[in-house]
């Protein structure tokens with residue numbers, strides 16, 4: 447499987463897992479999978495999630511509680527957290543002032559991590 451950079455949809459999908467360390471919680475008693483089991487953050491688990499599992503960016507974690515299982519970012523995915531802004535997606539000067547959007551990432555997920563590290 448070739449390792450080309452992720453597209454915008456894939457980065458957006460992985461963003462909470464990479465930047466916040468969230469996991470997708472899947473329970474048979476609920477219709478919708480949820481980030482962190484929180485009803486405020488539903489997430490669709492379909493072909494996109496399966497593709498990211500197949501590419502090694504997400505992994506399925508077998509049930510910790512009975513019938514409830516989760517999907518989380520792998521080390522490979524965590525390595526995509528932007529090194530320039532450390533996932534904040536904004537840059538700050540020495541006085542702590544916001545000097546704009548980080549050019550290297552999409553909301554903290556590195557856009558082109560290959561060769562982008564210093």
Ligand SMILES: [Zn+2]
Pocket residue numbers: 528529530531532533534535536548549550551552554555
């Ligand atoms: Zn960044």
